[in-house]
Amino acid sequence: MSDEVKGAVMGFVKELGEFRNDISNRLKRQEEQMSMLERKNSFRARAPLSTAAEREVPHQKAFNAYLRSGDDDGLRGMAVEEKGLTVAGDGGFLAAPRVAETVQGVLHQGASLRKLANVVTVEALAYEVLVDKGEPGAGWATEEASVETEAGGIERITIPVHELSAMPKASQRLLDDAAFDVEGWLAERIADKFARSEAAAFIHGDGVAKPRGILSYPLKPNAVAGDGEIGTVNAGGTGDFSSTAPADSLLDLIYALDAQYRANARFVMNSKTAARIRKMKDADGRFLWGDALAQGQSAQLLGYPVLISEDMPDVGLDATPIAFGDIRAAYTIVERPDLRVLRDPFSAKPHVLFYATKRVGGGVTDFRAIKLLKFA
Numbered sequence: 001m002s003d004e005v006k007g008a009v010m011g012f013v014k015e016l017g018e019f020r021n022d023i024s025n026r027l028k029r030q031e032e033q034m035s036m037l038e039r040k041n042s043f044r045a046r047a048p049l050s051t052a053a054e055r056e057v058p059h060q061k062a063f064n065a066y067l068r069s070g071d072d073d074g075l076r077g078m079a080v081e082e083k084g085l086t087v088a089g090d091g092g093f094l095a096a097p098r099v100a101e102t103v104q105g106v107l108h109q110g111a112s113l114r115k116l117a118n119v120v121t122v123e124a125l126a127y128e129v130l131v132d133k134g135e136p137g138a139g140w141a142t143e144e145a146s147v148e149t150e151a152g153g154i155e156r157i158t159i160p161v162h163e164l165s166a167m168p169k170a171s172q173r174l175l176d177d178a179a180f181d182v183e184g185w186l187a188e189r190i191a192d193k194f195a196r197s198e199a200a201a202f203i204h205g206d207g208v209a210k211p212r213g214i215l216s217y218p219l220k221p222n223a224v225a226g227d228g229e230i231g232t233v234n235a236g237g238t239g240d241f242s243s244t245a246p247a248d249s250l251l252d253l254i255y256a257l258d259a260q261y262r263a264n265a266r267f268v269m270n271s272k273t274a275a276r277i278r279k280m281k282d283a284d285g286r287f288l289w290g291d292a293l294a295q296g297q298s299a300q301l302l303g304y305p306v307l308i309s310e311d312m313p314d315v316g317l318d319a320t321p322i323a324f325g326d327i328r329a330a331y332t333i334v335e336r337p338d339l340r341v342l343r344d345p346f347s348a349k350p351h352v353l354f355y356a357t358k359r360v361g362g363g364v365t366d367f368r369a370i371k372l373l374k375f376a
Helices: 003-069 073-081 097-109 172-176 182-204 248-256 271-277
Strands: 118-121 126-132 154-160 162-166 169-171 219-221 230-234 266-269 304-308 322-325 331-335 340-344 351-364 370-374
Touching: 003 097, 003 172, 003 182, 003 340, 097 182, 126 331, 154 351, 162 182, 169 172, 172 351, 182 351, 230 248, 248 322, 248 370, 266 271, 271 304
Parallel strands: 118 331, 219 230, 230 370, 266 304
Antiparallel strands: 126 154, 162 351, 169 351, 266 322, 322 370, 331 351, 340 351
16 A cells, blocks of 8 residues: 555554544533533422421521520511411410421320311311201102202300410520420420310310310210200110120110211220220120221221220229220311410529410210210
């Protein structure tokens, strides 16, 4: 091959290599630009979440500072800048989300009617329920003639909210300790007090400055119980179950409830009553009580779940220790979403009081959905 041809071939190879390098560099720059664009889009997509977190963290820090030292400048500033986040005044400040969520979680998991009832959140001072007092009118019609029907009666039930309070206290020395989880401590104390107060009110409350409990309503034998009255079933004995057939009254209680409510019905009783019923057997010697098969499930009595509520009365004279019904249909709990905390360093020196308040109410909204076992 001549030198001229060799030179031409070498030149071509060199130009081809430069062309390939140029293409490779362009592709690399394009990939880098695409990667940067993807990162920008990803950052923009996360912006709303970051904004929400940025709002919560300052509130959390400001609330923590208020609990430890009484410094409320941060919370008052937020109350002005973002209306609704905090509330200043004699009612205190809205609790940080962590505290409010912990308290609410404990209330929903506790052994009270809240676990089964219809829970409604409102902003008003009361909640109104419209309840059908009778069956709605119905009938069959033909092409030639229609059938006139009577409308079911409507009753308006109003459930006001009441102020539930707790007042845990701690020493200033403990609050000054940076390792002390003041928010976790406060949430635990408030939740415990609220849970016990609520549970008792939903059973025994008289409706005066507290929810009205299921045992505070007028009681009548189930056959004659009318509007606003809870029907009762006779237990068969004087202050006790029948000595010959103790389980019969439980069956009577079940079937005193209309079929439309039995599908979601539950028993409610305390531990002492449950201990007595656990020993009962049917005619074939089988226990009426069935333990839960898995964690988190309820025990079963005659095929229906049981809620153990220690606020229910014991078996005794003129007592109503067992309730049975569709609690969600029967009882409504009304609450406002806010939890307020007011720091008081003066009333219990050298301790600091934390006055926590929440508004909650409750009452029976469907008297047909619940029955009580009554002992003579």
